[in-house]
Amino acid sequence: MVGPDEETVSWREVLLETQKQLVEAGQAGEDAAREARWIVEEASGFSSVSEFDGLVTVRGMSRHDAMLGRRLTGEPLQYVLGRWPFRTLDLMVDRRVLIPRPETELVAGLAILEIDRIASLHGTATKPLLVADLGTGSGAIGLSVAVERVGTRVWCTDASPDALAVARANCVGLGRPAERVMLTEGSWFEALPVDLLGELNVIASNPPYVSADDALPVEVADWEPHAALYASDRGTADVKTLIAGARDWLSPGGALVLEMAPSQTKPMSDLARSVGFVDVTVHQDLANRDRAVVARVQ
Ligand SMILES: C[S@@+](CC[C@H](N)C(=O)[O-])C[C@H]1O[C@@H](n2cnc3c(N)ncnc32)[C@H](O)[C@@H]1O
Incomplete structure (x- = not known):
């Protein structure tokens, strides 16, 4: 899983790694970039790209890893996030x-x-x-x-x-x-x-x-x-x-x-x-x- 060291890893790096893993698993298809962003936003609590330069926290990273792990098993993104706009x-x-x-x-x-x-x-x-x-x-x-x-x-x-x-x-x-x-x-x-x-x-x-x-x-x-x-x-x-x-x-x-x-x-x-x-x-x-x-x- 990505970035064990929360002192040096930024959410931007995590975002790229998340997208890569989704693509490799063939799970999100063309939506890999969009899905990676949803997961990182949910885990980090940030909603604008400029905030992604911030460093990850232990708690944020563990939330991220749990969500990405579920998504990689094929669970729909909406259930992984636990919410969806309507x-x-x-x-x-x-x-x-x-x-x-x-x-x-x-x-x-x-x-x-x-x-x-x-x-x-x-x-x-x-x-x-x-x-x-x-x-x-x-x-x-x-x-x-x-x-x-x-x-x-x-x-x-x-x-x-x-x-x-x-x-x-x-x-x-x-x-x-x-x-x-x-x-x-x-x-x-x-x-x-x-x-x-x-x-x-x-x-x-x-x-x-x-x-x-x-x-x-x-x-x-x-x-x-x-x-x-x-x-x-x-x-x-x-x-x-x-x-x-x-x-x-x-x-x-x-x-x-x-x-x-x-x-x-x-x-x-x-x-x-x-x-x-x-x-x-x-x-x-x-x-x-x-x-x-x-x-x-x-
Ligand atoms: C296609 S889902 C729609 C859910 C929601 N309205 C939506 O649009 O996202 C159909 C819903 O009908 C419910 N349902 C199935 N059979 C039913 C029945 N006999 N009486 C009432 N609700 C039923 C299901 O539990 C499910 O929540």
Whole structure:
């Protein structure tokens, strides 16, 4: 491992050595420089290159070595760091939850657009808008909504108590917006209090949608929770459950916002129309692939 002598080794030298080791291990691919920087920033507590001329400390070096060692075994960088940015949030993440993805940032953005549309229809009414993030994982979508739109009350649910523990930790870190967040355990709509029937303005979800036949990168398949990834019925079982159940929980004018696989957007849009949703639209991710469906209630 790099630099045993904290009197003479700078973080800049450690950075170069870290990158070299990542490249040699073939672990980070083209991202080796970026990943080395994340690890060194986390270990050193420094966030600008000019600070990297400082000498390493024993404690910083041991943190660095532990993180690099884990990364070299193939563990995803996000779990190694224990946190990952999502929109305005810095979310705690570990193996109990899916690593929040950039495409889901767009899904949260679509939910916020629907909230703004509905708020504008309500005019100056001060009643909070009611939102559910079903299968919240780290809390990525629901906590973003709570932070970015103060006029909301948000139910974040998950069937996994382990995932909810992570969402709870992230919620506590929000400060005041946490007062508008409810965390409840249960399978999809079963986690919601019945008095929300017909009352929700927006339901958002990034459910499991990977088919058992799909080949996932090893880093995903070996490290991320399978209950967060795979769904039966060629990946569509949970999406179908959400589309079938959502109308009963949404209020007039409300919206369902769902992330799914590109190949699922067309059949799932058709399904949404067939159960009575209107204004059903498909939205693309950053790679221009169809990734999300928004369906509204008349
Ligand atoms: C793809 S992950 C999404 C996590 C988070 N919303 C995100 O976007 O990063 C799917 C989540 O759904 C949860 N889940 C799986 N089956 C569920 C069910 N039957 N009811 C509720 N949540 C479920 C998993 O535990 C997991 O946290």
